[in-house]
Amino acid sequence: MLIMVTYEPEPGPEVDASVLGFLLHKHPGKVQTFSAPVGDIHVFYPEATPDRCTVAVLVEVDPIGLVRNKRFRGDAGALDHYVNDRPFVASSMLAVAIGTVLRTAMTGRSDTYPHLAAAPLPLRIEIPVVSTRGGEDDLVRRLFAPCGWTVAENRLPLDPEFPEWGDSRYSSVVLVGSIRLAEALRQLYVLLPVLDDAKHYWVGDDEVAKLERAGEGWLAQHPERDLITRRYLLHQRSLLAPAPEADNASAETPLRVHRAEAVLTALHDSGARRVVDMGCGPGALLARLAKDRSFTKIVGVDVSARSLEIAARVLRLDAASDTERERVVLLHGSIVYRDDRIAGYDAMVLMEVIEHVDPSRLSALEDAVFGHAQPASVIVTTPNAEYNALYPALAAGGFRHSDHRFEWTRAQFRSWADGVAERHGYVVEYRSVSGEDAAFGAPTQLALFRTEAAA
Structure with a gap:
C-alpha cells in the first residue's frame, strides 16, 4: 500500500520545496526502512527539488505473516485470510505506518521551520487504492471535502479487460488543498480506517483517546463526525458516547x-x-x-x-x-x-x-x-x-x-x-x-x- 504527499509552493527566489524533509523529519536524500508489526515501512522521496518535493510511504504487508501472528482478523470484504486485499488497500495498516514513521510531524513540531509547520501549505495527496465498503454513497468526498480538500476520485474497474463487469469497491483518490501538514497527516490517520471500515488490531478503550488526539482541531466541526466516530471505533457501543436522549440508567457506561x-x-x-x-x-x-x-x-x-x-x-x-x-x-x-x-x-x-x-x-x-x-x-x-x-x-x-x-x-x-x-x-x-x-x-x-x- 502506498501514499504520496507533494509540496509545491508558489515560485520565488527563497522558496525551496525540499524543506518538506525537515517538516517530516525524514531526509530527502535517503531511503529509510522501518520494521513494524504491519510489515516493512519504506519512506523515500521520488522527487525533491526546490520547486516540488514528494514523499512516499510504502508499506509491504505479508498477508500470510499477518494470519500466522494472529494480528489479521479478516472481514467480510476479504476473499480469505491468505488471499485478501490487505497488501494493497489503504487501511488501518497504512494509518499505523503514518503514525509510526511520521509521529513527530503529526504533532506539528519543527525546530528548523516552525513558521511552515504552523502554516497551511499547498499539498497534494495521492492514494492509489482506497476501499469504500459499507454502502455509503460518495463517502470519500463526504469525509475529506469538509476538511478543506478538493477531492478527485476515480472508481477502479473490477478488471480493465472486462469493462462489462463494472466497477469494484475500490477507488484511487487525489486530494488537493492548503492545509497544515500536521493536520493533514492526522486526518489521514483517522479517515483511512474509516473509509475501510475495518482495523487489523483490537480496538479497545484507549482508541477513544487516540481519536480525540488525532481529531483535535477538525473532527468536532465535521458534518460526518458521528459516522467517523462509529467507524473508527468499529461500531463498538461500549466505546461510543450515548446520545443526550439516551443518557439514563440503562445506557452502557464506557x-x-x-x-x-x-x-x-x-x-x-x-x-x-x-x-x-x-x-x-x-x-x-x-x-x-x-x-x-x-x-x-x-x-x-x-x-x-x-x-x-x-x-x-x-x-x-x-x-x-x-x-x-x-x-x-x-x-x-x-x-x-x-x-x-x-x-x-x-x-x-x-x-x-x-x-x-x-x-x-x-x-x-x-x-x-x-x-x-x-x-x-x-x-x-x-x-x-x-x-x-x-x-x-x-x-x-x-x-x-x-x-x-x-x-x-x-x-x-x-x-x-x-x-x-x-x-x-x-x-x-x-x-x-x-x-x-x-x-x-x-x-x-x-x-x-x-x-x-x-x-
Whole structure:
C-alpha cells in the first residue's frame, strides 16, 4: 500500500520545496526502512527539488505473516485470510505506518521551520487504492471535502479487460488543498480506517483517546463526525458516547468512565489534595480533577508536547484566571526519568500508563516514581490480561492496543506491585474496576499504594 504527499509552493527566489524533509523529519536524500508489526515501512522521496518535493510511504504487508501472528482478523470484504486485499488497500495498516514513521510531524513540531509547520501549505495527496465498503454513497468526498480538500476520485474497474463487469469497491483518490501538514497527516490517520471500515488490531478503550488526539482541531466541526466516530471505533457501543436522549440508567457506561471514577475514588480515599497525573495525555482525567475543588494543585505530565497542547485546550487554560493557571499546571516530562518538579506530592496517578513502557524500563519507572518523587500515594491502573478472553474479537494472546508492550494477569500485576511496595516502604491495596467476572476478574485492575506512614 502506498501514499504520496507533494509540496509545491508558489515560485520565488527563497522558496525551496525540499524543506518538506525537515517538516517530516525524514531526509530527502535517503531511503529509510522501518520494521513494524504491519510489515516493512519504506519512506523515500521520488522527487525533491526546490520547486516540488514528494514523499512516499510504502508499506509491504505479508498477508500470510499477518494470519500466522494472529494480528489479521479478516472481514467480510476479504476473499480469505491468505488471499485478501490487505497488501494493497489503504487501511488501518497504512494509518499505523503514518503514525509510526511520521509521529513527530503529526504533532506539528519543527525546530528548523516552525513558521511552515504552523502554516497551511499547498499539498497534494495521492492514494492509489482506497476501499469504500459499507454502502455509503460518495463517502470519500463526504469525509475529506469538509476538511478543506478538493477531492478527485476515480472508481477502479473490477478488471480493465472486462469493462462489462463494472466497477469494484475500490477507488484511487487525489486530494488537493492548503492545509497544515500536521493536520493533514492526522486526518489521514483517522479517515483511512474509516473509509475501510475495518482495523487489523483490537480496538479497545484507549482508541477513544487516540481519536480525540488525532481529531483535535477538525473532527468536532465535521458534518460526518458521528459516522467517523462509529467507524473508527468499529461500531463498538461500549466505546461510543450515548446520545443526550439516551443518557439514563440503562445506557452502557464506557470502561474509561468507570476507570476515571475509580481513580477519583482512590484519590479521595487517600486524602490527596496535590495530585500529579503522570502520562496525562490529552487531559481526560485532568478535566475531571480540575472540576473537583478538593484538589488544590494539579499537575499533568506527558512526554508528548502535542498531547499537552490538546490538554491545555481541553482545560481552557488560555482563558483561565491566574489562580486557576497556578492551580493546574502542565509539564513536559517522562515517567522513566527523575524529575524534581513533581517530587513530594500527595498522590501520583499512572492511569493506563505502565503497559506502554518497555519491560526493560520498568525499573527506571520504579526509581523515578517510588524512589525519587515519593508521593504519599500512587494509583496505578492497567488492563487485566485474563479478562481479554471475554472479548471475542481479540485474538488469543493479543493486546487491547497496538502500543501496549505487555498486558499483565492479576498475579503478574500483584507480583510487580508487591515487590515495588516492599522495596520502597509502601503498602498496597488492590481494587477491581467495572465489575468482576467469576473466572477472569475485572477488565481493569487498580493498585493503590500508600506510604506506611500515610497508611
